[in-house]
Amino acid sequence: MVKNRFRLTAWKRPSGKICRASDAPGAGPLREKPGASAEFALARRLQSQGHGKDQKGLKGPDMDNSLLISLSHQIAAYRSMDVIANNIANVSTPAFRREEPSFQEYLAHVPPAEGQSGTQTLSFVQDSGVVRDMSEGRLETTGAPFDMAIHGKGYFVVQTPTGERYTRNGHFGLDASGQIVTSNGDAVQGDGGAIAITPDDGEVHIAQDGTVSGANGQIGRIRVVDFADPRALTKEGASLYAAAGQSPVTADSFALQSGMLETSNVEPVIEISHMIEVMRAYQATATLTQTQEDLMRQAIDKLGAMPN
Secondary structure, three states, rough: OOOOOOEEOOOOOOOEEEEOOOOOOOOOOOOOOOOOOOHHHHHHHHHOOOOOOOOOOOOOOOOOOHHHHHHHHHEEEEEEHHHHHHHHHHHOOOOOOEEEEEEEEEEEEEEEOOOOOOOOOEEEEEEEEEEOOOOOOOOOOOOOEEEEEEOOOOEEEEEEEEEEEOOOOEOEEEEEEEEEEEOOOOOEOOOOEEOOOOOOOOOEEEOOOEEEEEEOEEEEEEEEOOOHHHHHEEEEEEOEEEOOOOEEOOOEEEEEOEEEEEEOOOOHHHHHHHHHHHHHHHHHHHHHHHHHHHHHHHHHHHHHHHHO
């Protein structure tokens, strides 16, 4: 992936990724939330319509492609700011994974304008989704008996009204029936289903392999699973992920830390620096757009002042 500063023909920044797409068959967006935004599709339609013909069959005036390219850059900046703001908002969310936007350079081939020869190539910026940073956050001690943190690869399994979901947020507690549940009341799953604690179990201990034991011996074992491609999991809110067609397998390279929580892997200072960079890039593009509009206005004024 190329990482560089913002320039007119492509949107590139340290907190984003870019690759090239074209009109050639087989070219497609990056995985995870693929597809262009509605604004990008509108810009492409405007650009293509600018090379059509009027009702009399005459070639119409070209759309100002520089303005459309600037528009695609501004859309990319807006999307980047949205992702960064979401990262900062979740800096205190346990086990949150920071995200970064991904963009494609979309090449459009158009007929030559007056004074040009050969097919012209325009470079737009297309939003292709976000990519999650899967690095592990820091482990912090909470002292809560049912808080758990996974050190290594793996996800807790919880039973929701829509089926099994997966999370690394181990902020758990007990419900009225003694089951270990999430903050939303979803039952945390063990190897044999939900795990229930009774008053007779006394003080409960949770081992690094997930074994839950009390005064009367082993109560159950926390189920921890992993996936072939964790980045392909689908976010559903409340720190939950859906499998998105993947089959979970039993995790074997983890250590469960009782009385601890994994923190978010977002670094606020880095996110703020990215936000400043995006704001500067947006302002540069807005200035370019304003300059282009001023030149067009001056040209129209001079043409209007010429004698017939």
